[in-house]
Amino acid sequence: MDSSQDYDLFTKIKAIVHSPHGELLRQLVDILFSQIEEDAEPLTAEEIATIQQAETAIAQGRYYTLEELRRELNL
Numbered sequence: 001m002d003s004s005q006d007y008d009l010f011t012k013i014k015a016i017v018h019s020p021h022g023e024l025l026r027q028l029v030d031i032l033f034s035q036i037e038e039d040a041e042p043l044t045a046e047e048i049a050t051i052q053q054a055e056t057a058i059a060q061g062r063y064y065t066l067e068e069l070r071r072e073l074n075l
Helices: 003-017 022-038 045-059 066-072
Strands: none
Touching: 003 022
8 A cells, every 4th residue: 555545544544533433433443453463364255245235334324323222222
């Protein structure tokens, strides 16, 4: 990855961190990082497809906020 791609990636990450989706990004990064620490195995094609499906759903507004989930689960 060249420096312009790095800058673009970091700019996007910074924007997401400060958006309503910041916590979701933090959780995803934690999951990916823990996989690197634990076994250094790359994600499977199925796992990548699942993540891509979730990203599409989020982009289309098909997700629950934490508050909505709490209400749904009566927490």
